[in-house]
Amino acid sequence: MAHALAVLSAGAASMAPAHAQQATAAAARTYAIPAGALQPALTRFGVEAGVMVSFDAADVAGRSTAGLQGRYGPADGLATLLRGSGLDAVAIDGGYAVRKPAVNADANLGSETGVMLPAVTVAATRTGAEDLPAAYAGGQVARGARLGMLGNTEAMDAPWSNTAYTAQTIEDQQAKTVADVLANDPTVRFTTSSGHIYENYTVRGFEIGSNDLALNGMYGLAPFGHAPTEFVERVEVLRGPSALLTGMAPSGAIGGVINLVPKRAAATPLTRLTASYLSAGNGGAAIDLGRRFGNGKEFGVRFNGAYDNGRTGLDGQSKRRALGALALDYTGERLRLTLDAYANEEDVRNGSAWMASFATPVVPEPPKAGTNILPGTFGKLKNQAAVARGEFDLNDDWTAYAGIGALNYRYSGFINGTRANGIRPNGDYTGYTYHQRGFTDSVSAEAGLRGKVRTGPVEHRLVLGYTALTMRTGTINVASRAYTSNIYDPVPPVLARDPGAAPKTSDTTLTSIALADTMAFADDRVLLTLGLRHQRVQAESFNATTGARTADYDQDAVTPSVGLVFKPWGPSLSLYGNYIEGLSQGDTVTDVTAANYQQVFAPYKTKQMEAGVKWDTGRLTNTLSVFQITRPSLIRDAVSNTYSPDGERRHRGVEWTVQGELARGVRVLGGVAYTRAVLTRTANGAWDGNSAYGTPQWAANLGAEWDLPWVPGLTVSGRATYTGSQYVNTANTQRIDSWTRYDIGARYVTKIAGRRTAFHASVENLLDKSYWAGSFNDGYVTMNAPRLFKLSTTVDF
Structure with missing residues (x-):
């Protein structure tokens, strides 16, 4: 036929x-x-x-x-x-x-075949709260993402700015860690040097530590250090404070939420093997297995394993990494259950990426990228976690959900304090090393009820949710004696001794209850979200030597939020706005000379106002947003000798993001961010009007892929990343220059012996430039990574 x-x-x-x-x-x-x-x-x-x-x-x-x-x-x-x-x-x-x-x-010329076919009309459907949104045109991002307690939501229905990067992006870009994925995002920058044992970020100029990542919407369960991507289906970024949606982050991050979505078994059996190589001499392999069982394929099993070992881009440093992750799921008519478990270990030897501070306003030129000033140092991280979740449909309109998980994290070695202090213009500096041991044991839980009711022409999508997170942490470190060195001609550092087992140093419990109502009017043309969250923060600190309790904190706060989406001309254009708050633990006055010594303040509320427009052509989506975020801080009044949370830092910005297919076979991903971060109230007005350190005014990322039409299966790609100049310190006496990095890549997908086979090659930092990349803490800067070649081959069996 x-x-x-x-x-x-x-x-x-x-x-x-x-x-x-x-x-x-x-x-x-x-x-x-x-x-x-x-x-x-x-x-x-x-x-x-x-x-x-x-x-x-x-x-x-x-x-x-x-x-x-x-x-x-x-x-x-x-x-x-x-x-x-x-x-x-x-x-x-x-x-x-x-x-x-x-x-x-x-x-x-009138040919019978010259008939204009009708245009394809894609009718978008509203994503269910527990349904993973479909991939968008081009496959690099998804049509929506998880909005905390509101669940998965289509981007055009969300009154917040967010992006969800897909597993396809992870594979196509050979992304090994979350930082590799977020290198596509113009609103995200990194506050630790590439190759450091931790990955920390900023979103809209506010810090997010690796311990503040969420796993499937729950805090306290994601891997510390480098979060591996082999077991991740999506990396989602929700920009701005989010106390209503997610509750308070463990370390009080308020710049946004970075959420990891685990992989699940698909309907078709999957056996995928990957071999990889980095130019410095690091080789590895990964396996991805997926199967579904049962008469209706209701049981799913997905296993991901990865191992790599060898040299890194840092001179003389080597790294071993191992991951095992298991995902089980059951999908019944009304009941859905998941169980995710993973074990991840990193072992870094003979060196560490480092940070630098400067002794004078003169910022010296950086050394060659990849310079190792800390040979002989080492570090080890071990993460083990498991989380179970379930949803049950009480009827067609109401669903109950719950989840519980636990994380066991251990670290040892030269983890933090890897710095060159007080670098002089000739490169000389004074150094110390810090040998550390520590642990974090977390238990995270959530439960809630989600459903909808109608009152006349209005549909109410209601969510009642409860969260609880307990974290027990311990840490101990020993410093070495001071030594002198030079960043251009480093000498071996003095290594601190092993401090021994880490004692418990803190207990923290975060509990909250929240209620939200999204009201849908006029066939979803107008969506109004109102919500409140009550958050309680309990924290105790203990002396590492004696075990005596040194602080006892018990405070609570209520944070409201309102979000509005208006689609005046149909589903392809959304006008949105929001007011939302973020929470971080309030300070305790530790100055023994202060009149209010040991006073404990309520949790700090960071407030955001945002408005924007989202335009979806069906193949390309643009989001333009403007925002203002204000965050309080502790300041001292010299006259009364008291401290108060009356300081303030204000970020105002404009962001444009774009993703999708610009033309057939041509995909784009990136955008531009402008942020003006100002200290509006400081102690005695000393730094009022100064720029906040570590926040460049301009940042831009633009990546493109092109499927070459004359060679089926061959794709070439490139990305440019620009970060503007930025102040290094609060006093605004030191400043680092802007920088631009170029990456290129290619992949070829074909069939060999009937098996799908993909070859990937890429070069990061193509021109092998050296530059101070960004800021970490007040007065410290980070160093970029050298040129890196990546090769991998993936075969489906």
Whole structure:
């Protein structure tokens, strides 16, 4: 037959026709369709998607596809499957028709084939709170992300700015850690040097430590240090304070939320092996296994393992990394259960990336990128965690959910304090090393009820949620004696002795209860979200030597939020605005000479106002936002000799982000951020009006990919990253220059012996530039990484 049909879901008893809008509104599903011939891939897609896909066999003959990996709605999945094939999908009664692109009749001088086909209309559907949003056009980002207690939400329905990077982006860019993924984001910058044992970030100019990452929406469970990506399906960034949505972060981060979504088994069995190599001499391998079992494939198992070892980009340093992660899930008619467990270990030997401070206003030139001033130092991190979650549909409108998890984290070695202090213009500095041991044991839990009711023309989407996080931490460190060295000609450092076992030094308990109502008016053209969260913070500190309690903190706060989305001309354009607060633990006065010594202040409330517009063309989405964030701080009044939380830091900014397909086979990802961070109230007005350190006014990222049309399966890519000049210290007496980094890459996806095989190659810091990259703490700067070559090969068996 010249005409073939790929039809319906397996088990369908008949082929009753449906309207096109019913087909496009079908549920999103997870696919693992390998690269290869297009015709069987289309047939398989139609069966798994549960929609009819019609095509002419002559049109698809000899054409191939790069496959389909991840969770998609029918329209997005079919478009991704057809990418680079030269064919289009058109919505028809009952499903989709795959055809050659329409050609203008005039251009064909009246040819019968010169008929303009109807345009594809993709009808977006509202994502369920527990459904992973489908990938957007191009597959690099998703159509939505998790908004804390509100659950997964389409980006066009969210009154906040957020981006969710997909597993496809992780694989295509050979991203080993979360920082590698977030290198695509113009609103994110890093506050630790590349190659350091920890990865810390800023979002909108405010710090987020590695211990403030969330795992599946829950704090206290994500890996410390470097969060590996092999077991991660999505890396989501929610910008700005988020106390209502997520509660208080363990360390009080208020710049935003970075959430990791674990992988799940797809309907199609997956066995994927990856071999990788870094130019410095680091080789590794990873395995990704996924299977579903049961009559209805209701049981899923996904295992990810990774191991790499060898030299890093830092001179003489080596690193060993091992990961094992298991994800189990059950999907029943009303009940859904998941269990995620992972163990991650990092062992860094003979060196550490480092930070620097300067003795004078003169900022010296950085040494060559990759210079190791700390040979002989070492560090080890070990993370073990497990988290169980469940949802039960009480009826069609109401769902109860709960989750509980635990993390065990241990570290030892030269972890922090890896600094060159007081560098003079000739490069001389004074150094110390700090040998540390420590631990964190966390238990995190949540429970809630989510549902909807109608009051006249208004639909109320209600959420009542409770969270609890307990963290017991211990740390001890010993400093070495001072030594002198030079950043251009370093000498071996003096190493501190092992301090021994770490005693308990703090107990922290964070509990909260929140209520939110999203009211939908006029067929979802207007969405108004109102909410409140009551947060309680209990913390005790203990002397590391005697074990005596040194502080006892028990405070609470209520944080409101309001968000508005207005779609005046349909679902493709959203105007949004929000007011939301963030929480961080209030200070305790530790100055023994102060009149209010040991006074404990309530949690600090960081307040954000934001407005913006989101424009979705169907293939390309632009988001433009303006915001103001104010954060209080502790200051001392010299007259009364008292401290108060009356200091203030204010960030005002404009952000533009873009993602999607600029043209067929051409994808873009990035944007521009302008942030003006000012100290508006300081002690005795000494620094009023100064810029906040570590916050460049301008930052930009722009990445592009191009599927070469004359070589099916071959893609070339590039990315430029710009960070403007920034002050190093609060006094604004030291400043580092702006910098630009260029990365390039290529990948080739084909079939070898019937197996999907992908080859990846990339070069980061193409020009091998050396520069001070950013700031860490008041007065310290970070160093960039040298040029790095990445190679990997992935095979599906």
